[in-house]
Amino acid sequence: MKSYKIAVIPGDGTGPEVIREGIKVLDAACQKYGVKLEYIHYDFGGARYLKTGELLPASALEELRKFDAIFLGAIGHPDVKPGILEKAILLTIRFELDQYINLRPVKLYPNVYTPIKDKGPQEIDFVIIRENTGSIYTGIGGTVAKGTPDEVTTQVMLYTRKMVERCERYAYQYTQKRNKRNTLTLAHKTNVLTECGDLWMRVHEEVGKEYPNIKHDYANVDAVTMWMIKNPEWFDVIVTENMFGDIITDLGAMIQGGMGIAAGGNINPEGVSMFEPIGGSAPKYTGKNMINPLAAICSGGMMMETLGEERVARAIDMAVHTALESGKIVSLAAGQMGMGTAEVGDLVASLV
Numbered sequence: 156m157k158s159y160k161i162a163v164i165p166g167d168g169t170g171p172e173v174i175r176e177g178i179k180v181l182d183a184a185c186q187k188y189g190v191k192l193e194y195i196h197y198d199f200g201g202a203r204y205l206k207t208g209e210l211l212p213a214s215a216l217e218e219l220r221k222f223d224a225i226f227l228g229a230i231g232h233p234d235v236k237p238g239i240l241e242k243a244i245l246l247t248i249r250f251e252l253d254q255y256i257n258l259r260p261v262k263l264y265p266n267v268y269t270p271i272k273d274k275g276p277q278e279i280d281f282v283i284i285r286e287n288t289g290s291i292y293t294g295i296g297g298t299v300a301k302g303t304p305d306e307v308t309t310q311v312m313l314y315t316r317k318m319v320e321r322c323e324r325y326a327y328q329y330t331q332k333r334n335k336r337n338t339l340t341l342a343h344k345t346n347v348l349t350e351c352g353d354l355w356m357r358v359h360e361e362v363g364k365e366y367p368n369i370k371h372d373y374a375n376v377d378a379v380t381m382w383m384i385k386n387p388e389w390f391d392v393i394v395t396e397n398m399f400g401d402i403i404t405d406l407g408a409m410i411q412g413g414m415g416i417a418a419g420g421n422i423n424p425e426g427v428s429m430f431e432p433i434g435g436s437a438p439k440y441t442g443k444n445m446i447n448p449l450a451a452i453c454s455g456g457m458m459m460e461t462l463g464e465e466r467v468a469r470a471i472d473m474a475v476h477t478a479l480e481s482g483k484i485v486s487l488a489a490g491q492m493g494m495g496t497a498e499v500g501d502l503v504a505s506l507v
């Protein structure tokens with residue numbers, strides 16, 4: 156029996172509730188295909204920080220390196236200043252484990268409400284590949300003369316050729332494997348960011364030569380936000396740098412039905428990857444059995460796909476599809492699903 160060691164970080168707010176349902180569905184699907192998952196739980200997050208002052212100890216990071224994958228709920232606590240937990244836990248894991256790809260599918264399942272008029276599952280089905288370790292997120296820069304009228308701040312958009320190249324190569328391979336419209340669109344802002352944009356553009360063209368069966372094109376990221384709303388069917392796979400990717404993936408989440416269904420993977424194709432629903436900790440719904448666990452369930456499916464367990468991944472995706480198609484889940488919004496968090500998990504688990 157194939158078995159995998161999974162580090163589970165339920166985290167803050169509704170994180171533990173959605174992770175519980177994610178595991179319920181993972182176990183049901185894995186059992187069916189003779190795969191075993193062994194979970195070790197870690198309590199990193201706001202509560203532990205407030206109690207002990209500890210964020211992510213160096214020893215924990217070393218432990219995380221030994222797992223096959225990490226399954227994360229949510230990081231963010233109302234009593235902790237924004238940025239502290241995100242930087243010390245989420246971004247540290249992404250950077251230290253070199254999870255250089257952030258994979259965010261934008262897929263509208265049946266019966267799911269999209270705010271875009273006249274578009275359905277046929278039209279809304281693309282993937283955003285966000286570079287995950289560079290750009291403004293590297294924290295290079297600083298502030299001088301803080302608090303004075305002469306204050307100056309900088310935050311540098313850093314990229315090396317190697318960083319861009321490995322991301323582009325992953326994106327081409329992903330587009331090829333997906334085999335849908337075989338088109339990879341680079342989203343950037345080359346008309347203004349003439350340094351970083353030029354590097355991305357050159358690498359996009361050069362790596363593209365190695366994939367003659369994949370069409371590649373380019374769009375300015377501001378125009379991409381318009382087309383995601385107006386003509387989402389134009390897109391197959393979008394590759395973009397870290398900051399733009401952060402922004403357009405939230406837009407993507409909204410057009411696929413909201414944070415309740417938006418899954419994400421922080422992937423190191425040669426190392427340990429981490430999977431998370433992208434919706435955050437939603438503190439006001441904590442402990443109420445009201446939050447939608449589908450994003451966590453779909454993230455679990457993405458984890459199995461990345462581990463190479465494609466049958467398990469497909470079973471989870473089909474079960475989510477069938478659950479939504481049944482119409483039993485009446486809305487994806489927290490508290491309006493027509494059933495509770497655990498019941499959504501039960502329903503999906505029963506369908507794998």
Ligand code: IPM
Pocket residue numbers: 241242245246401433
């Ligand atoms: C995301 C989040 C994070 C990011 C925050 C919480 C640091 O918005 O995963 O998209 O900016 O990457």
Ligand code: MN
Pocket residue numbers: 401402405
């Ligand atoms: Mn974000």
